[in-house]
Amino acid sequence: xxxFLRMEHVSKRFGDFYANKDINLTVYKGxxxxxxxxxxxxxxxxxxxxxGLYQPTEGSIYLNGKKVRIDSPAQAVRLGIGMVxxxxxxxxxxxxxxxxxxxxxxxxxxxxxxxARKKEILELSAKYGLDVELDRPITEIAVGAQQRVExxxxxxxxxxxxxxxEPSAALTDIEVEGLFKIMRKLTxxxxxxxxxxxxxxxxxxxxxxxxxxxxxxxxxxxxxxxTDGQALANLMIGRELAPSQYTKVEQAGEPVIxxxxxxxxxxxxxxxxxxxxxxxxxxxxxxxxxxxxNGQSQLAxxxxxxxxxxxxxxxxxxxxxxxxxxxxxxxENVSHIPEDRNKMGLIGEMSVKDNIVLKTTETQAFSSxxxxxxxxxxxxxxxxxxxxxxxxxxxxxxxxxxxxxxxNQQKVILARELEGEPDLLVAVHPTRGLxxxxxxxxxxxxxxxxxxxxxxxxVSADFDEILEVSDRIVVMFEGQVMGVYSGKNxxxxxxxxxxxxx
Amino acid sequence: xKNKFVNILVPLISVLLAFxxxxxxIAVLGANPFxxxxxxxxxxxxxxxxxxxxxxxxxxxIFTGLCACFAYRCGVFNLGGEGQFIIGAVVCCFIATxxxxxxxxxxxxxxxxxxxxxxxxxxxxxxxxxxxxxNEMIISIMLNYVATLFMGVVYTNWLRxxxxxxTAPVPDATKLSRLFGxxxxxxxxxxxxxxxxxxxxxxxxSKGFQLRAVGxxxxxxxxxxxxxxxxxxxxxxxxxxxxGLGGSADLMGTQYRLINGYASGYGFDGVAMALIGQLHPLxxxxxxxxxxxxxxxxxxxxxxxGVPTSVSDIIQALVIVxxxxxxxxxxxxxxxxxxxxxxxxxxxx
Numbered sequence: 001x002x003x004f005l006r007m008e009h010v011s012k013r014f015g016d017f018y019a020n021k022d023i024n025l026t027v028y029k030g031x032x033x034x035x036x037x038x039x040x041x042x043x044x045x046x047x048x049x050x051x052g053l054y055q056p057t058e059g060s061i062y063l064n065g066k067k068v069r070i071d072s073p074a075q076a077v078r079l080g081i082g083m084v085x086x087x088x089x090x091x092x093x094x095x096x097x098x099x100x101x102x103x104x105x106x107x108x109x110x111x112x113x114x115x116a117r118k119k120e121i122l123e124l125s126a127k128y129g130l131d132v133e134l135d136r137p138i139t140e141i142a143v144g145a146q147q148r149v150e151x152x153x154x155x156x157x158x159x160x161x162x163x164x165x166e167p168s169a170a171l172t173d174i175e176v177e178g179l180f181k182i183m184r185k186l187t188x189x190x191x192x193x194x195x196x197x198x199x200x201x202x203x204x205x206x207x208x209x210x211x212x213x214x215x216x217x218x219x220x221x222x223x224x225x226x227t228d229g230q231a232l233a234n235l236m237i238g239r240e241l242a243p244s245q246y247t248k249v250e251q252a253g254e255p256v257i258x259x260x261x262x263x264x265x266x267x268x269x270x271x272x273x274x275x276x277x278x279x280x281x282x283x284x285x286x287x288x289x290x291x292x293x294n295g296q297s298q299l300a301x302x303x304x305x306x307x308x309x310x311x312x313x314x315x316x317x318x319x320x321x322x323x324x325x326x327x328x329x330x331x332e333n334v335s336h337i338p339e340d341r342n343k344m345g346l347i348g349e350m351s352v353k354d355n356i357v358l359k360t361t362e363t364q365a366f367s368s369x370x371x372x373x374x375x376x377x378x379x380x381x382x383x384x385x386x387x388x389x390x391x392x393x394x395x396x397x398x399x400x401x402x403x404x405x406x407x408n409q410q411k412v413i414l415a416r417e418l419e420g421e422p423d424l425l426v427a428v429h430p431t432r433g434l435x436x437x438x439x440x441x442x443x444x445x446x447x448x449x450x451x452x453x454x455x456x457x458x459v460s461a462d463f464d465e466i467l468e469v470s471d472r473i474v475v476m477f478e479g480q481v482m483g484v485y486s487g488k489n490x491x492x493x494x495x496x497x498x499x500x501x502x
Numbered sequence: 503x504k505n506k507f508v509n510i511l512v513p514l515i516s517v518l519l520a521f522x523x524x525x526x527x528i529a530v531l532g533a534n535p536f537x538x539x540x541x542x543x544x545x546x547x548x549x550x551x552x553x554x555x556x557x558x559x560x561x562x563x564i565f566t567g568l569c570a571c572f573a574y575r576c577g578v579f580n581l582g583g584e585g586q587f588i589i590g591a592v593v594c595c596f597i598a599t600x601x602x603x604x605x606x607x608x609x610x611x612x613x614x615x616x617x618x619x620x621x622x623x624x625x626x627x628x629x630x631x632x633x634x635x636x637n638e639m640i641i642s643i644m645l646n647y648v649a650t651l652f653m654g655v656v657y658t659n660w661l662r663x664x665x666x667x668x669t670a671p672v673p674d675a676t677k678l679s680r681l682f683g684x685x686x687x688x689x690x691x692x693x694x695x696x697x698x699x700x701x702x703x704x705x706x707x708s709k710g711f712q713l714r715a716v717g718x719x720x721x722x723x724x725x726x727x728x729x730x731x732x733x734x735x736x737x738x739x740x741x742x743x744x745x746g747l748g749g750s751a752d753l754m755g756t757q758y759r760l761i762n763g764y765a766s767g768y769g770f771d772g773v774a775m776a777l778i779g780q781l782h783p784l785x786x787x788x789x790x791x792x793x794x795x796x797x798x799x800x801x802x803x804x805x806x807x808g809v810p811t812s813v814s815d816i817i818q819a820l821v822i823v824x825x826x827x828x829x830x831x832x833x834x835x836x837x838x839x840x841x842x843x844x845x846x847x848x849x850x851x
Contacts, residue, residue, distance in 0.1 A: 055835070306725060327727035336725060344725045349718045358715065358726050361708040371708030 001028040003065065004161055004192045005050075005081075010059030012045050017405040019045040021216045023059070027161060032183060032193045034203050036236055037213035038462075043196050046213070047163050050194075051076040051083045082154025083163040088146050090138045097121065097134040100153045124155055128185045144175035151182065162186065163194045168202055180206050200229040214238050237464070246447055248488040249471040252281030255315070256424045256455035257303055257334075262312035264298050266479070273298050273309070274479040280424065280455040285446065287470025287487065290499050292461040295479035297339055300428045300459050304336040305329035317423065330359060335422035337413055337430045339459070341406070345413045348402030352394050353383035355401045355412050360420075386415040391441070407438030414445055425449055428459040443469050463499075467492070477501040508832050509780045513789075516778075516824030524817040528809050538807045542814070545802025546795040552802075554684025558756055560794030561686070562587070562765070564693040565748020566772025567779065567786040568700055569741045574781050575704060576737030577717035578631065582624060582642030583745045584769025585649030589623045590616035590746025591753040592653050595669055595760050598753075599661060604675035612676060612750050613692075620746015621739040623649065628738030632731040638738070646769055657760040671758040678755040689755035693787070696744060700783040713737060745772075778825045793818060 005027040012020040020042045027033050035043045048054045052070040060067055063079055070076050090099050101117055118134060125132060130148045138146060147167060154162055168176045183193050183206060197203055203210060204224060212219040212235045219235050258279045265272035270293045280286045288296050301307040308324040316332050338344035346355050357379050362371045366379050383397040390411045394404055401412060427446060431439040446469060450456050460466050466473055470487040475498040482498040485491060525535035546556045566583040573580035594616040603611065627641040663670035678687040704710040716723040716733045724730045757764060779786035800814030831837055
């Protein structure tokens, strides 16, 4: 088979963290190559290098055997690389046709020859079975159709290689089948596809070859025939799937927080809650399992006071919550490790030190005269103590938090949130994008908090993480609780089905 | 540390570049740039009298600069410094000319009333932002026109003095005292004190710390329990109060009466000062003084060498352009890469 793309020794470094290290990757014409890896394994970074959003720190990229430099997405398009992002990049108010010709460089002159363009597009769509209605606005068409528009847009701009980033995440089963047909059609015509996913079943179904990434490096590349799901999972995680090592608590203490029939934007399938009832007791970890975007974020924000539910009741340590404000919950000794550490957890442009004391500058320890005089030395000393205790690796506590690696940023948040010995800890995707060492540290810390009587609500899209640390498992689907299972010897099959809404 | 260095270096290089281009323009106009710049320097600093004039000229700029600086620190854009300044001056003018009060008490009352009026004027965009999610920039700019036109009503009708459309001067007893008999008044001292207070508040108090946190990342501030909306409204009110205080101090210190065109441009000048000063209150004061130097000195330059004062305007504009462009440039990945390469080479050598 003829080679289309070759990446040689590609590395991408941020600060002293390698997001990609010495990556070698080849894509042949007419094949589907899958990139498989955990969150944070470096898949997105690698693709961003390929489409010119990032410049590689080292290494080179060859197309059709010729060395190329891709310094912008526009350049990538010219070279025949098209990307369909997980979150579509479409102008919603415009029609399908307008979206497809948007930014097209082939148009000469001021006016667009609409009829000629439409004819070209229809020919393309017939060729690959990408059926779309050109004159409908994007807002009126289904998600699957929007994806076809994205693919058509890429092909119209002359893509020879299509990168599909988790394309099946938002699709129904039937739509996924349709997508796979289109992918097959593309490869039959000699085009190449890079497929990014971590859904094992789909990967085994559609791939020709599978490249596994872990911690920024290529573990290996396998042909589909020579592997199976279990082997791939082990390679992806980097160890045999060991049974969880943490002891599970079977009897929780008194309830810390209790939700009854909580609704939030009930009619929204993906970002709402519908009749959620759930209890977290002292000294237990309740894991919320489910595919991303089934109301978990909203649940976490309700139990930390960021969102106010539309209906239902929330009892905190036996008292009905009347007003939902983050500060009210903080005063009730609720800690929050939010899902997006940069956006919600840290003030990136402030120092590590400032972020550690973010919530506590008004306490006696760090200021006098009701906050009128900050005790700068006390703050610094405390930050140094925390740096030691939580093993925060930074050049100094004066370093800006945004310049830390993800794991160390998360440790800054842990130091802030756990030092007050909270009654309830709400942790949302706490290990997303972290390496195995940092993940283990964060799990250990959560278990420690649990053992001293803290109730923990853990939201994670990583099923293995849920299985590993949860004492009870709650499955959410489209804003509803599908079932509650014991964390000890959990019925994995049953839980998987519940996560799919069955 | 490295960041701080860049923050100082960029404006300095920008000033240098602006002067180089200014010199070229002067040379093209047929004058000797060095003679012209010397005249500019003499105009600003040549005598104690000139120094006094320069500082007096800088005073309103310091106030509007600090006004912009304070709101920006909380992450909101108050472009209405001019309107708040004017409203402060108008209210001050009312009290000074109509209340019959005189002496220090009257001065304090005028200053307080000016600050209050400016704060209330700025509360309008603040309230609309937090309760109705309206764009604070547009509303604060629009309120500038309202304030200017309102001042027009005041000096052409309500407080008109004689045939000319202007108000009567404030009574002598409410005029701020001059320092060492120069044109600079206690208003300048007041401006410096306000700057120092803001500096202390932002960097040495817990509320100031939280305000900066809100300004840098509102979502994270909200998640960490800060009352974000309250901070936004308060920062608008305080920011407006600084401008209003400036307006009344300027009226009693320098201007004495409301006339057509009063305070025109002060608001946007203030925004520029704050940006060049990297939103640091003390740096903003220095930048305001620097701009006053260019403005005062240019008159002497024109008289001595025939180079029009607009050359000074060009230099001022270039300083703004270069600083903004420079600060954007140092954030570019290409620039960062180049710096990294340079330092790597240095280490290797």
